Amino acid sequence: MSNDPSQQGISLKTQELYAIVxxxxxxxxxxxxxxxxxxxxxxxxxxxxxxxVWYMRQHKIVRRTYDKxxxxxxxxxxxxxxxxxxxxxxxxxxxxxxxxxxxIYLEAVAILPQLVLLQRTRNIDNxxxxxxxxxxxxxxxxILNWIYRYFTEPHFVHWxxxxxxxxxxxxxxxxxxxxxxxxxxxxxxxxxx
Numbered sequence: 001m002s003n004d005p006s007q008q009g010i011s012l013k014t015q016e017l018y019a020i021v022x023x024x025x026x027x028x029x030x031x032x033x034x035x036x037x038x039x040x041x042x043x044x045x046x047x048x049x050x051x052x053v054w055y056m057r058q059h060k061i062v063r064r065t066y067d068k069x070x071x072x073x074x075x076x077x078x079x080x081x082x083x084x085x086x087x088x089x090x091x092x093x094x095x096x097x098x099x100x101x102x103x104i105y106l107e108a109v110a111i112l113p114q115l116v117l118l119q120r121t122r123n124i125d126n127x128x129x130x131x132x133x134x135x136x137x138x139x140x141x142x143i144l145n146w147i148y149r150y151f152t153e154p155h156f157v158h159w160x161x162x163x164x165x166x167x168x169x170x171x172x173x174x175x176x177x178x179x180x181x182x183x184x185x186x187x188x189x190x191x192x193x
Contacts, residue, residue, distance in 0.1 A: 008067050009121065009128030012056045013075040013113035019049040020079070021110060025103035027096055070120045073113035082106040091160065101160055108164035111135060111171060118175075119191045129189045133179045136172030139165055 026042040033039065055062045086102035114132055118124050143165050149156045175191070182189040 008065055009118065009125050010056070010066075010131065011071045011073070011114040011117040012053065012066055012068075013071055013073050013117075014110055015049070015052045015056060017075055017078065017106060017110035017113070019046075019053050021103045021107045022046050022049050024099040024106070027099050031096075067117065067121065071113065071117045072120075073116045075113050078106065078109050078112065082109070089160065091158075104160050104164045108168040109171070111168065115171065115175060119193070122190055122193065124189045124191065126189075129179060129182075132172075132175055136169065136176060139168045139172070143169060 022042075022045045026046060028034075029039065029042055056066050057063060082105040083102050085105050086098050090097050090101040111132070114135075118128060118132065143162070146156075146158070146162060146165065178191055179189055
């Protein structure tokens with residue numbers, strides 16, 4: 001395995017879950033045109049997510065540096081509970097709405113394989129640490145956006161998004177603590193065993 005830290009520490013399992021999240025969420029591409037910008041951005045998210053998975057699985061250089069030994073979280077066991085939850089709790093029982101709810105629930109827990117990988121290796125390079133921090137910051141900022149929209153847009157209440165977003169942010173809380181502590185003390189990021 002290569003000692004190039006820029007290729008290590010990223011969970012393929014998390015990348016696969018995010019690809020499924022975007023595939024389930026953007027099914028509306030086939031039936032509803034919102035805007036050119038919206039369509040392009042959704043296609044970019046899909047293409048980049050599936051490209052990352054392909055590179056980690058198939059690219060001859062990248063796949064050699066993937067840490068398969070530590071990335072052993074059984075992510076397939078996350079899919080079924082998220083789907084069942086989406087079938088039970090959704091805004092409207094249609095295929096697209098169930099898939100949207102599924103994508104929201106799955107996104108909330110998609111980071112788990114990445115967090116487990118980082119905790120198992122304990123040797124977290126800068127790229128992996130920053131990557132996870134900014135994924136979590138993205139969700140935390142999304143919650144601020146929902147709060148703003150709640151007060152400025154009539155009838156903006158998506159409880160599924162709110163609860164899933166809070167759950168996801170809480171999953172990051174422990175990582176945030178260690179990330180900020182290491183940054184403040186100017187030391188290498190390490191997670192407890």
